[in-house]
Amino acid sequence: MIRTVETTPFADQKPGTSGLRKKVRHFQQPNYIQNFVQATFDSLGAHDGATLVLGGDGRYYNREVIQIVLRMAAANGFGRVLVGQGGILSTPAASNVIRQYGAFGGLILSASHNPGGPDEDFGIKYNIGNGGPAPEAITEAIYARSQVIDRYLTVDADDIDLDTVEETVIGGMTVQVIDPVADYAALMERLFDFDAIRALIASGFRLSFDAMSAVTGPYATEILGRRLGAGEGAILNGVPLPDFGGHHPDPNLVHAKALYDALMAPDAPDFGAASDGDGDRNLIIGRGIFITPSDSLAMLAANAHLAPGYAGGLKGIARSMPTSGAADRVAEALGIALYETPTGWKFFGTLLDAGLATICGEESAGTGSDHVREKDGLWAVLLWLNILAVRRQSVADIATEHWAKYGRNYYARHDYEGVDSAAADALMAALRGKLTELPGSTVNGLKIVSADDFAYIDPVDGSTSQKQGIRIGFDGGSRIVYRLSGTGTSGATLRVYLERYEPATGDLTQDTPVALADLIAAAAQIAGIAAHTGRNAPDVVT
Numbered sequence: 001m002i003r004t005v006e007t008t009p010f011a012d013q014k015p016g017t018s019g020l021r022k023k024v025r026h027f028q029q030p031n032y033i034q035n036f037v038q039a040t041f042d043s044l045g046a047h048d049g050a051t052l053v054l055g056g057d058g059r060y061y062n063r064e065v066i067q068i069v070l071r072m073a074a075a076n077g078f079g080r081v082l083v084g085q086g087g088i089l090s091t092p093a094a095s096n097v098i099r100q101y102g103a104f105g106g107l108i109l110s111a112s113h114n115p116g117g118p119d120e121d122f123g124i125k126y127n128i129g130n131g132g133p134a135p136e137a138i139t140e141a142i143y144a145r146s147q148v149i150d151r152y153l154t155v156d157a158d159d160i161d162l163d164t165v166e167e168t169v170i171g172g173m174t175v176q177v178i179d180p181v182a183d184y185a186a187l188m189e190r191l192f193d194f195d196a197i198r199a200l201i202a203s204g205f206r207l208s209f210d211a212m213s214a215v216t217g218p219y220a221t222e223i224l225g226r227r228l229g230a231g232e233g234a235i236l237n238g239v240p241l242p243d244f245g246g247h248h249p250d251p252n253l254v255h256a257k258a259l260y261d262a263l264m265a266p267d268a269p270d271f272g273a274a275s276d277g278d279g280d281r282n283l284i285i286g287r288g289i290f291i292t293p294s295d296s297l298a299m300l301a302a303n304a305h306l307a308p309g310y311a312g313g314l315k316g317i318a319r320s321m322p323t324s325g326a327a328d329r330v331a332e333a334l335g336i337a338l339y340e341t342p343t344g345w346k347f348f349g350t351l352l353d354a355g356l357a358t359i360c361g362e363e364s365a366g367t368g369s370d371h372v373r374e375k376d377g378l379w380a381v382l383l384w385l386n387i388l389a390v391r392r393q394s395v396a397d398i399a400t401e402h403w404a405k406y407g408r409n410y411y412a413r414h415d416y417e418g419v420d421s422a423a424a425d426a427l428m429a430a431l432r433g434k435l436t437e438l439p440g441s442t443v444n445g446l447k448i449v450s451a452d453d454f455a456y457i458d459p460v461d462g463s464t465s466q467k468q469g470i471r472i473g474f475d476g477g478s479r480i481v482y483r484l485s486g487t488g489t490s491g492a493t494l495r496v497y498l499e500r501y502e503p504a505t506g507d508l509t510q511d512t513p514v515a516l517a518d519l520i521a522a523a524a525q526i527a528g529i530a531a532h533t534g535r536n537a538p539d540v541v542t
């Protein structure tokens, strides 16, 4: 029987860059999760008898929320829910399940690369029927609904067994527990030349994949370990844990330092990679060389035709605005379009659906293609392996040849974390206030030629997004971008993105901090970072 439960709104249920992310204890307030889920269901239009996909990255509180959502889905008229066994679905695997089974949409429970545990982070987001994150029109509707919500619907039913692959019925709705890995692994086999990668590995090529005690453990164990023959020893931290072993499941040089150190050691494996909490991000390190996400996007795009799934070439490349321009040069050489979108994978959806872009990427360690509508960590790892299997060169040689052909975009992102929100807002407001006076001025010896606040008009549906980041352009093509993160759960995170282009004829072997030193100093000066935040150095450099 459907039960209507009275509730009152929470003011803070506005989805950020990727869904609603808060501390677990915040989510555990009575009715907090119910309000958001009901606001989502209320915003979706007719979904009677429809299929919903449900799964998460296995973090603390995942299982409890799955049971709550199942009861609410039954009360809200869904006909079937496909839920990953153990409540597990990586974000790209969930996207694939939505598409493969023609589901109405899906709820993904994850706070991505943020830490997990009772005092850490949780998150929830809605993906639409194309498998991708809900566009802003929907997230805004969810937020608006959350502000006036006065009831949610549920049924009285026992918890279902999430660990057995079987069908159960609750409140007239079928719950189908599915193998979270099988469909995704089959998709990867269709896109990549597994025989070639197997042969590479059999020839003595050594790889190391760090699943960071997060969701990709089972996927990597099956695909890399078993199907490609790398063995279980190639998978580090392969068992998903609710608290990710107490670490940040963030595949960058700070949080995957052990992997980085192993790849820099004299006896390093040939290839190292990692993925994040929910499996959509990737980190790529060759023996002795880290590949920035922006460079990885460019190198994957330049070589994608070597994998069977992309043998016909690319339709276009899309990147988020703060991502470096390295991919632009590849697009130009290939004679295909390059799209520059705001930060957030949701902005790639229309381009992929319309067949305008095949490969997308972001500086925030995300790369993916039109095979799903999310970024996909293991996909990026497999495309790299496919390329290495065909070219039979080291990662370092591939990077060196790439830069020799296209030039090199030296690039870094500096994050100032846990900044007082009012101070961060004031810094951005002050920057916005001087956009007109900056062009023509010189800072730290660098001449500013442009300054604006990035605004985007979606070329497919015409929707617009304002205030997506302050861009400062310099004589010679260097660039600084400032924006506030939309994924944090406490205070504000100021992101400063720094980029300098060195042509193919220039010095391509500088250390990045040296190549960017002038820009780093200028960035601090232009925004008055120390004055506003009290910080003299970033917390994380990626």
Ligand code: G16
Pocket (backbone or CB within 6 Å): 017, 018, 111, 112, 113, 280, 281, 320, 343, 344, 345, 346, 362, 364, 366, 484, 485, 486, 487, 488, 495
């Ligand atoms: C999410 C989004 C990405 C975005 C990243 C960082 O990734 O899906 O598109 O680039 O956050 O966003 P921000 O700079 O606003 O923190 P994920 O992996 O956290 O879902």
